[in-house]
Amino acid sequence: MALDRLIEGIAKLQNPTVAGLDPVLDYVPGFIKEKAFTQHGETLEGAAGAILEFNKGLIDALCGIVPAVKPQCAYYEMYGWHGVKALYDTIAYAKDKGLFVITDGKRNDIGPTMQAYTTAHLGTVTVGQRTYVPFGGDCLTVNGYLGSDGITPLLDTCRAQDKGIFVLVKTSNPSSGELQNQIFEGGETLYGTVGHLCEQWGEGLPGKYGYSGVGAVVGATYPEQLAELRRDLTHTFFLAPGYGAQGGGAKDVAPAFDSNGLGAVVNASRSIMTAWKKSGAPETDYAQAAAQEAKRMRDEIIQEIGAISLPSVNG
Numbered sequence: 406m407a408l409d410r411l412i413e414g415i416a417k418l419q420n421p422t423v424a425g426l427d428p429v430l431d432y433v434p435g436f437i438k439e440k441a442f443t444q445h446g447e448t449l450e451g452a453a454g455a456i457l458e459f460n461k462g463l464i465d466a467l468c469g470i471v472p473a474v475k476p477q478c479a480y481y482e483m484y485g486w487h488g489v490k491a492l493y494d495t496i497a498y499a500k501d502k503g504l505f506v507i508t509d510g511k512r513n514d515i516g517p518t519m520q521a522y523t524t525a526h527l528g529t530v531t532v533g534q535r536t537y538v539p540f541g542g543d544c545l546t547v548n549g550y551l552g553s554d555g556i557t558p559l560l561d562t563c564r565a566q567d568k569g570i571f572v573l574v575k576t577s578n579p580s581s582g583e584l585q586n587q588i589f590e591g592g593e594t595l596y597g598t599v600g601h602l603c604e605q606w607g608e609g610l611p612g613k614y615g616y617s618g619v620g621a622v623v624g625a626t627y628p629e630q631l632a633e634l635r636r637d638l639t640h641t642f643f644l645a646p647g648y649g650a651q652g653g654g655a656k657d658v659a660p661a662f663d664s665n666g667l668g669a670v671v672n673a674s675r676s677i678m679t680a681w682k683k684s685g686a687p688e689t690d691y692a693q694a695a696a697q698e699a700k701r702m703r704d705e706i707i708q709e710i711g712a713i714s715l716p717s718v719n720g
C-alpha cells in the first residue's frame with residue numbers, strides 16, 4: 406500500500422517531513438533564469454524551463470534528507486502547458502531519485518470526472534495498443550465535498566496501482582473554520598465528519614503499519630484539531646501543511662504523531678524553497694540552503710516527537 410512506502414521512507418530517514426515544490430520565478434536564482442531565458446526567451450517555455458531546473462537542483466540536494474516531495478499543481482499550471490510538462494518532468498525526476506511524490510491537486514468532481522482525474526494523477530491510460538502513465542505521482546490530495554461518489558472512483562485505482570489519497574479535513578488557512586468547524590445536529594464538526602469518512606473510505610485499503618491508504622490533510626496551524634483527530638482517526642495518516650511560512654512549528658505538529666513517531670508527514674514549501682534568500686547564501690548555493698533548512702526542520706520535529714520506529718508487522 407502506497408502509504409506504507411511513505412512510512413518506511415520516513416522511518417529510514419528519521420524524517421517525518423515532505424518538501425513542497427511550489428516554484429514561482431521569484432524564488433528561482435538569477436543564473437537559472439538567465440540560462441532558461443537565453444534558451445527559450447522570456448516566455449512560458451522559458452519560465453517552465455527555469456522552474457524545472459530549480460526543482461531538479463532542490464531534488465538532488467533534498468533526496469536522502471526528506472522522504473517525499475509535494476508539487477502543488479497550481480504553480481505549474483500557471484505557466485500553461487509548458488508548466489504542466491514541468492510538473493510531469495518534476496514528478497519523474499523525483500521518482501527517479503527514490504522520492505515519494507504527493508501531487509497536490511485538491512481534485513474532486515462527480516464520479517466519471519473523478520475517474521478521469523484519478524486516471525490522470527494515479528492511474529494509467531490506454532491509447533490504442535499502448536498504456537501510458539500520465540503523471541505518475543504516488544498520492545493525490547482530494548476534496549471530499551462531493552461525498553462518497555466523488556471519492557470511491559479513486560479507491561479501486563489506489564488498490565490496483567498501489568497509490569493513496571489525502572482528503573482535505575481541516576485545512577491550515579485562517580478561515581478554514583468558517584465551514585469546517587460548523588457543528589452538525591449530532592454535535593460533530595464538519596471536519597470531524599469528513600475525518601470519520603476517511604476512516605470508512607480507508608477500510609478497503611489497509612496498510613501494514615495500521616494506517617490506511619486514505620489519509621487526511623490537517624493543518625500544522627491547528628494543534629488542537631491535530632490532537633483531537635489523532636485520537637479519533639486511528640487508521641488515518643495525516644498530511645500536515647502549514648509549517649514554516651504559515652506559522653506552524655514543531656510543538657504545533659507534535660500532537661499529530663502516535664507513540665511510534667508515526668501518523669503524520671509535515672509539509673513545508675516556501676521555507677525550504679526560499680531558504681537561500683533568507684540565509685543570505687549566494688544564489689548558486691540555493692539547493693544547499695534548502696537542504697540545511699530541511700535538516701533544521703527535521704531535527705526540530707524529531708526533538709519534539711523522539712525517534713521514529715516501525716511497529717512490528719505479523720507475517
Ligand SMILES: O=c1ccn([C@@H]2O[C@H](COP(=O)(O)O)[C@@H](O)[C@H]2O)c(=O)[nH]1
Binds near residue numbers: 576646649650674
Ligand atoms: O490545508 C492546506 C492544504 C494544502 N496546503 C498546501 O501546502 C503548501 C504550503 O506551502 P507553504 O509555503 O509551506 O505555506 C501549499 O502548496 C499549499 O497549497 C496548505 O498550505 N494548507
